[in-house]
Amino acid sequence: MDLHKEGDRGSAKQKKVKIVFVIGGPGSGKGTQCKRIAQQFGYTHLSVGEILRQEISSGSETGAMIQKIMKEGKLVPSDVTVRLLQQAMQGINSGKFLIDGFPRNEENVKAFEDLTKMEPEFVLYLDCPQDEMEKRLLSRNEGREDDNIETIRKRFKVFMESTLPTIEYYESKGKIRKVDAGKSIDEVFESIKVIFSQGKDNKVPPISRHKCKCLIL
Numbered sequence: 001m002d003l004h005k006e007g008d009r010g011s012a013k014q015k016k017v018k019i020v021f022v023i024g025g026p027g028s029g030k031g032t033q034c035k036r037i038a039q040q041f042g043y044t045h046l047s048v049g050e051i052l053r054q055e056i057s058s059g060s061e062t063g064a065m066i067q068k069i070m071k072e073g074k075l076v077p078s079d080v081t082v083r084l085l086q087q088a089m090q091g092i093n094s095g096k097f098l099i100d101g102f103p104r105n106e107e108n109v110k111a112f113e114d115l116t117k118m119e120p121e122f123v124l125y126l127d128c129p130q131d132e133m134e135k136r137l138l139s140r141n142e143g144r145e146d147d148n149i150e151t152i153r154k155r156f157k158v159f160m161e162s163t164l165p166t167i168e169y170y171e172s173k174g175k176i177r178k179v180d181a182g183k184s185i186d187e188v189f190e191s192i193k194v195i196f197s198q199g200k201d202n203k204v205p206p207i208s209r210h211k212c213k214c215l216i217l
């Protein structure tokens with residue numbers, strides 16, 4: 001798949017690639033729900049955090065740099081993240097991508113748009129209270145280096161300061177589909193199924209920072 005040529009929207013020969021971004025605070029359930037969405041709706045699930053962790057495992061210099069940033073709960077420079085994401089997408093012959101944990105800041109948005117010339121169909125936003133996310137992360141038990149209380153608090157701060165503005169950006173474009181992610185896994189998936197069944201014309205009421213559950217501590 002040539003992700004550059006996909007930007008030539010007029011070309012009938014180009015296969016239309018559909019992209020859905022999935023964002024939400026750390027522990028909001030992005031990975032959990034993406035697995036279900038991919039299975040039920042035929043998407044290829046790409047977790048950007050997982051792609052970055054694979055780069056760490058490769059033992060490269062870039063991986064070492066990523067590991068340091070992740071441990072601090074900060075964000076990896078967008079040129080690195082988007083290059084790795086684009087490489088992962090190019091290796092897969094799929095028409096539908098579910099991109100989990102992306103974008104995390106405005107720099108991510110710009111780098112993705114500049115490099116791929118693509119935009120998401122919509123952005124699924126898992127809105128979850130912070131105390132619930134903290135509880136989930138502390139009992140996740142998957143051996144992640146960043147699942148400790150110190151790093152978790154830093155990740156929450158990054159989410160508030162850097163990711164919420166991207167949610168507002170996509171809200172202004174009418175692309176946010178928000179679900180209450182504080183409920184049980186099954187209940188959250190029920191709300192998500194409605195969104196994926198209705199497709200891109202399903203509009204939800206506008207949100208603002210003040211209405212996010214993640215801010216009600």
Ligand SMILES: Nc1ncnc2c1ncn2[C@@H]1O[C@H](COP(=O)(O)OP(=O)(O)OP(=O)(O)O)[C@@H](O)[C@H]1O
Nearest residue numbers: 025026027028029030031032136140183184185188
């Ligand atoms: N709705 C839910 N209710 C209770 N526990 C949940 C729910 N959704 C996910 N979990 C659990 O919470 C933990 C975090 O979920 P998950 O890994 O899907 O979150 P995430 O948003 O991908 O987090 P991160 O940003 O850190 O990758 C996991 O142990 C998962 O099993």
Ligand SMILES: Nc1ccn([C@@H]2O[C@H](COP(=O)(O)O)[C@@H](O)[C@H]2O)c(=O)n1
Nearest residue numbers: 048049069070073074075076101102104
């Ligand atoms: N767009 C992104 C996504 C992730 N990161 C870094 O990876 C960490 C883990 O991400 P998860 O989605 O698995 O929680 C995250 O805390 C960041 O350090 C990133 O920089 N940019």
Ligand SMILES: [Mg+2]
Nearest residue numbers: 030031047049
């Ligand atoms: Mg995850």
